[in-house]
Amino acid sequence: MAPTASTASTASTLLDTNRPQTTKEISERARKFQWNPNIPLKAWLRTASTLNQEGQSYLRDGNWGQAYLLYMRYLTLLMDCLPSHPDAKTPEGKKALVSMNNSLPYIATHLEKIKPIIQEEYEEWVLETRRKELRQKQQADRAKSKTPSKYDERASTDPALSSAARLLDAGEHQELAVQLAQREIRRRDATRDATRKPGVPQEEEQSRRAAGFWNTWTEELAHKQAEDEELFRKQMESTRNKLDGSEDGHNDTRNPSKESRPAPAASSRTSSYRYPTIAKSEPIQYEAQKPYSRSTPTPQPSLPPMRPPKDDVPYRHEVSSSPVSAPLALEPPTKQQIYPERTLPTPETPQELPAPPPKIHEDPPAPAKKQRLTFKPAAYLENGEPIRSVFLPSQLRHQFLSVASENTRRGLEMCGILCGTAVNNALFVRCLLIPEQKCTSDTCETENEGAMLEYCMNEDLLMLGWIHTHPTQTCFMSSRDLHTQAGYQVMLPESLAIVCAPKFEPSYGIFRLTHPPGLDHILGCTQQATFHPHSVDNLYTKAQRPTGHVYENENLEFYVKDLRPGARSSTVQHKKF
Structure with missing residues (x-):
């Protein structure tokens, strides 16, 4: 309806x-x-x-x-x-x-x-x-x-x-x-x-x-x-166990004397908690029973109460052999003595079982709806729009510098594409894609974009940003870098740009354009020169935590895919063991 x-x-x-x-x-x-x-x-x-x-x-x-x-x-x-x-x-x-x-x-x-x-x-x-x-x-x-x-x-x-x-x-x-x-x-x-x-x-x-x-x-x-x-x-x-100080998930209570020991001196300086003392346990005193003899007077067992009459249901012969509930007696009474009003059924007397009660038809309970996990936004843009978390393998930057080492030695820039996937409303970088590119001392331009897009489509990869080197310059975003980043960030606000400057300190940075004013200003800029000034400040900002949305994690697996002609290794796995 x-x-x-x-x-x-x-x-x-x-x-x-x-x-x-x-x-x-x-x-x-x-x-x-x-x-x-x-x-x-x-x-x-x-x-x-x-x-x-x-x-x-x-x-x-x-x-x-x-x-x-x-x-x-x-x-x-x-x-x-x-x-x-x-x-x-x-x-x-x-x-x-x-x-x-x-x-x-x-x-x-x-x-x-x-x-x-x-x-x-x-x-x-x-x-x-x-x-x-x-x-x-x-x-x-x-x-x-x-x-x-x-x-x-x-x-x-x-x-x-x-x-x-x-x-x-x-x-x-x-x-x-x-x-x-x-x-x-x-x-x-x-x-x-x-x-x-x-x-x-x-x-x-x-x-x-x-x-x-x-x-x-x-x-x-x-x-x-x-x-x-x-x-x-x-x-x-697991988190609760770590907070409680017990990795195995339970406390050992087999030795009560452990709890009665005073806390170590180091602990007493940081905590005022007083542990309770437990009194020493004493053995229970049992009274020895006298051996049974025929001369010992034995109390007569009391008969259980009579069952209420049931005219329509014949009595079923049941024998209880429980040694716990049976009273101690030399000559236990017979069932005829206990139930004088009842007559035990004989093989000649057929038993009539009671009719089963009518079934009550109840609707089965509705199955519990499965809950899906979703991660909250990690940060907010300058206009208040939330952006998702991005998880970046901490070893990816070092691996990229290893791939780019030859270009860095020659003073040429080099770039790579950060590819990954979205899971539970968070983004995870899982592939460092090295595209075909034309490198100079100040720029690096990707070539054969079709091969790069085809690989990402076949492997279900998202392009979450890019990484590039500044072999002769400090760690900052040049005007050319800002325009490149705008192409990534215009539709994916979480896109990130990593700049590596191995000869300077800081040696690397993770950035994004501000919005506003950065993204809006760069999209409206029509200058074509490699380096050109902008009339607005605060065009980009740092993107890593704690103020940003990027988490570097050493347990996140990733691999390197090199699309350049003549690359020695097409795929290299990097896993945390």
Whole structure:
């Protein structure tokens, strides 16, 4: 039953961070992004590929609202914006757009499948709101005097957070986040390899993956959510054990004398807790029993009370042989003495069993709805927009410097692409992609963008940012770097830029553009010179924790993929053991 317009309107006015959004609201938000034709077409194609891959990640997580938003934004960019780009009229641009348009059929399939799920979630929320109308009215009256927080305002319009059952802070649960991500990455890799066949075109392979997902999505999501809950429970139990000081999860109480010992001197200086003393236990005194003899008078056993008469149910012969409850007697009474009014059944007397009671038909309890884990935003942009956590392998920077060592020795810059995936509303870098590039002492330009995009599409990788060296300069973002970063950050606000300056201190930095003023100013800048001044300060800021959204984690696995011709090793694994 669809909700009435008045009820839906009333419900939508309530500030509820868990309210699922309608498809209309999500579609309107999907169209709100900064389209700028001054950004090169190759950067927009890279952004479109990222939106597609990001949508698949949220689809696998069961985050329907965010997946719908990303797919709608992908369609808007591909159908309404890119054809009007100046470079779209060139032969290379036309070929690239035709290749991107091949993905439209399976994108439309995803949107068609997701839409009724979002509508059903919204209708369930409206019905639940009706049931709690009186209580919500009281809460609304009390909330009139309160000003909603900035987070509540943003979260109530964020499809990734709406209707989420459990929101976690990624900073407080870094180990859990990494474990969830690595388990999910392995599962996705196995699924992708199972559907991959040699000689099959990329479009057909993606279409097969889409069909395979929707055939078994209910079972897979239920299984994934159950695993997430179990991993979360184990993580919480381990954390509690560490806080309690017992790694094995229980206290040893077999030796009570341990608790009566005074605390060490070091502990007494830091804590005033006084441990209780336990009195020394004494053995229980038992009274020896006299041996039994026939001359000893034995008390007569008392007969149990008579059973109430049951005329319609014959007595069943039952013999109790319990040695505990039987009284001690020389000649135990017979059943005829205990129950004089009863006659024991004989083989000639058939027994009539009572009729079974009628079955009571009760509706089975509704199964508990599985809870999916979702990580909260890690930080906020200057305009108040929340941004997701990004987990970066701590050893990735050192590995990149090793790959770039030859260029650094020659005084040439070099760049790499930070690729990863989204799991539970957090981003994880899992691949350092070295593209074909043209390097100078002041710049590094990627080449053969098609090969880079194709690899990311085949491996389900998002482009989350980039890393490059300053072999002869300090650690800062040049004007050329700012324009490159704008191409990443225009559609993915979490995108990061890492600058490595091995000859200076600090030797590296993790940055993002401010918004505002940085991103807006750079997108509006039309200067083409390699180095040019900007009239606005505060164009970029640091992105690592504790003030930013980037966490460096040594347990996060990653690998290096070198796409340059003649590269000695195509793939190098780096794992934490």
